[in-house]
Amino acid sequence: MDKKNIKKVVLAYSGGLDTSIIIPWLKENYNNCEVIAVAADVGQGSGELDGxxxxxxxxxxxxxxxxxxxxxxxxxxxxxxxxxxxxYENKYLLGTSFARPLIAKRLVEIAQAEGADAICHGCTGKGNDQVRFELGIKAFAPNMPIIAPWREWDIKSRDEEIDYAEAHNIPLKITRETNYSKDKNLWHLSHEGLDLEDPANEPQYNKPGFLELGVSPEQAPDKATYVTIHFEKGVAVSLDGQKLCAVDLLSQLNKLGGDNGIGLADIVENRLVGMKSRGVYETPGGTILYHAHNKLEEICLDKDTYHYKQGIGDKFAELVYDGKWFTPLREALSAFVDSTQETVTGDVKLKLYKGNIIDAGVTSPYSLYDEDIATFSEDEVYDQSDANGFINLFGLPLKVHALKKMKLGK
Structure with missing residues (x-):
């Protein structure tokens, strides 16, 4: 990249530590180029965007x-x-991962409208987000130059970033003692760094100011909260009989989950770039939604589809985590998933209590559960003697194998 040709740069901007110092750094190192900042509102709250x-x-x-x-x-x-x-890896609900491709797409749209010469992001060279942003940019502007200051500058730590900010009179909302690396949106809040870098340290859930989306299970009410979620074709559309838009529904679930200490996860995950990383995640509403959706699928999907879809979910999560949202495979998997959701309609009732999600009933007009067949009481629809032939045929390979071992004296 020839820096002399960079006259206008679009910057993914949050106002946090990284992007706050990137603006003056770009102007110092790219010939006083024009910097257009873009802040994506993905539900991080007005406090993050004000000013x-x-x-x-x-x-x-x-x-x-x-x-x-x-x-x-x-x-x-x-x-x-x-x-x-x-x-991802049985615990991570992908809160940061699926926000990045959306933001990258919008960055490209603004860069093209503004006639920008490059797009810049503040992701570190150690993290996953650099990949997610850049793959998203390449999907819509394959020839657009990308500037990643963390892969260029001499700054080596967040402490040195604070030094740079102080030298340039850049106001910060953090201090060296509260300098967690955080990412917040409508789905989750992540915490990394400081004492969390040692997996031996217990997260300070009860420390004032650590949790932002809710409380710890110990601080949750002693009384349970019930909620009923209605799904249409796999998508949550109402809470306790009240139809809500997607944003409001998730916001209300976040409040319910947060108040009851739901959705805290302490994870040591395998990053795409090859290292293990420890993070603490708050995903109150999302944790409830995943639980409820899976509960509804238990009664609406046949065994083969339900089991096969579990593997699809693992692959889908890996693609999203790795920044491959805009790929043919992810789109194909989504098409498969949509076909499985045609009958995933119904109501799931849950009890929320001190960090726990307890099933309290599920119904669906498409339920494959048949009480007449499953009952322990007397019935006239299932002939139990049919199981004799089934077991004989199902176990035939095992029987043949055992007979052979007996014949050979093994």
């Missing part, structure tokens, strides 16, 4: 776009992933 325009311009940006992506985020990314039951 961003003034801050961006004071640090050297020519303008700030705030892109409201909440509705698209939930409907086109979160719902698709929930329908797939996609969970």
């Amino acid at each position: 961003l325009e003034e801050k961006a311009q004071k640090t050297g940006a020519s303008k700030l776009y705030i892109a409201d992506l909440k509705k698209q985020f939930v409907e086109d990314y979160i719902w698709e992933t929930v329908k797939a039951d996609a969970v």
Whole structure:
């Protein structure tokens, strides 16, 4: 990349530590180029976005776009992933992962509209997000130059970033003592760094200010909360009989889950770039949704589809985690998933209590559960003597194998 040709740069901007210092750094190192900041509103809350325009311009940006992506985020990314039951390494609900491709797409749209020469992001060279952003950019602007300061500058740590900010009079919301690396959106909040870098350290869930989306199970009420979620074709559409838009529904589930200490996960995950990383995640509403959706599938999907879909969910999660949202395989898997969701309609009642999600009933007009067949009482629809022939044929290979061993004296 010839720096002399970079006159205008679109920057993925959050106003956090990394992107706050990137604006002056770009101007210092790319010939005083114009910097257009883009903040994606994916539900991180007004507190994260308030004052961003003034801050961006004071640090050297020519303008700030705030892109409201909440509705698209939930409907086109979160719902698709929930329908797939996609969970990375059995614990991570992909909160950061599926937000990045959406943001990358919007960055490209703004960069093309502005006639920008490059797109810049603040992801570190150790993390997954650099891959997710850049694969998303390549999907829509394959020839667009990408600037990743963490792979260029001499700064080696977050402490050194704070030194740079202080030297350039850049205001920060954090201190060296509260300098967790966080990512927040409508789905989750992640915490990394500081004491969490040692997996031997217990997360300080009860420490004031650590949790932001809810409380610890110990601090949750002593009384259970019930909620009934209605799904249509695998998508949650109402809570306790009240139909809600996607954003409001997830927001209400976050409140219910957070109040009851739901959705805390302490994970040592395998990053795409080859290292293990420890993070603590708050995903209150998402944890409830995954549980409820899977519960409904238990009665609506046949055995073969249900079991095969579990493997699809694992692969879907891996693709999303690795930044491969805009790939033919992910799209093909989504098409398969959608075909399985045609009958995933019904109501799931759950009891939330001190970090636990307890099943309290499930119904569906498409339920494959037949009480007349499954009952322990007397029935006239299932002839138990039919099991004799079934077991004889099902166990025939095992019987032949055992007879052979006997014949050979083994």
